[in-house]
Amino acid sequence: MAGLMRHSLLVTVLAALLLPLLSGCGEVAITGRRQVMLVSDDMVHAMAFEQYDAFLEEHPVSTDPAKVEPVRRVGYRLVEAVEHYSRQQGRPELLEGFQWQFNVIEDDQINAWVMPGGKVVVYTGILPVTRDDEGLAVVLGHEIAHAVARHGSERMSQGLLFELGGMALSRAVQERPEATQQLFMQSYGLGAQIGVLLPYSRLHEREADRLGMIFMAMAGYDPSAAVDFWQRMAAAQEGPRPPELLSTHPADDTRIAYIKEVLPEAMQYYTPRRND
Numbered sequence: 057m058a059g060l061m062r063h064s065l066l067v068t069v070l071a072a073l074l075l076p077l078l079s080g081c082g083e084v085a086i087t088g089r090r091q092v093m094l095v096s097d098d099m100v101h102a103m104a105f106e107q108y109d110a111f112l113e114e115h116p117v118s119t120d121p122a123k124v125e126p127v128r129r130v131g132y133r134l135v136e137a138v139e140h141y142s143r144q145q146g147r148p149e150l151l152e153g154f155q156w157q158f159n160v161i162e163d164d165q166i167n168a169w170v171m172p173g174g175k176v177v178v179y180t181g182i183l184p185v186t187r188d189d190e191g192l193a194v195v196l197g198h199e200i201a202h203a204v205a206r207h208g209s210e211r212m213s214q215g216l217l218f219e220l221g222g223m224a225l226s227r228a229v230q231e232r233p234e235a236t237q238q239l240f241m242q243s244y245g246l247g248a249q250i251g252v253l254l255p256y257s258r259l260h261e262r263e264a265d266r267l268g269m270i271f272m273a274m275a276g277y278d279p280s281a282a283v284d285f286w287q288r289m290a291a292a293q294e295g296p297r298p299p300e301l302l303s304t305h306p307a308d309d310t311r312i313a314y315i316k317e318v319l320p321e322a323m324q325y326y327t328p329r330r331n332d
């Protein structure tokens with residue numbers, strides 16, 4: 057991370073985040089959950105896009121079509137379904153300012169992540185677990201859901217409220233610059249160990265699982281593949297070295313039970329599409 061972002065730039069950006077705030081509240085698509093939202097998409101996206109490009113420059117981006125093409129095919133098919141849904145619901149703001157990108161990194165870790173505004177990374181290590189398009193749709197649907205539901209921005213907002221005692225971001229930047237910077241980095245996974253995020257709360261994980269399955273169903277992928285995928289992840293967990301994704305995405309019985317619980321809801325959105 058060192059060198060990617062200078063402290064003064066961060067302070068400027070954080071200060072700019074503040075202005076529109078404090079009355080902020082949002083609502084998550086489909087689940088309808090109200091969320092505290094104290095940071096604006098515009099600034100968060102600008103920062104995330106810059107960080108994503110920097111990440112790609114410093115990591116081995118795969119050019120192997122056998123790995124990259126399926127990820128992009130499935131990713132953009134999911135995006136198309138979510139875009140269709142947001143238009144249909146009259147909620148274009150859900151995807152406003154998003155610039156979707158799907159890249160594959162040559163790395164054994166069993167992991168994938170998303171930055172605000174739709175910047176996705178998938179590591180080659182997870183491909184044997186995803187196995188096919190349905191498996192990829194589980195992972196990508198989940199990551200797309202985190203982005204669409206603004207979970208990173210919600211974490212940032214909660215951090216401002218609870219860790220910085222409800223301090224307004226403008227004051228926090230002035231008076232607690234280091235704590236504020238750390239909070240921002242953690243919330244968006246922009247720290248030195250990018251991709252090793254603070255674990256999302258169980259609430260966010262559940263919401264991403266549920267929305268991700270609905271998105272995959274909308275895109276014509278059978279959401280019951282999520283049960284199979286997470287069982288394969290659980291099996292991978294029994295190996296000698298627990299895969300990275302499992303530290304932030306535990307593949308435990310509770311998760312699999314929840315996925316089975318929300319499967320009937322996701323199935324309501326499912327129309328199988330012909331293979332093309």
Ligand SMILES: [Zn+2]
Pocket residue numbers: 198202256260261264304305
């Ligand atoms: Zn997640």
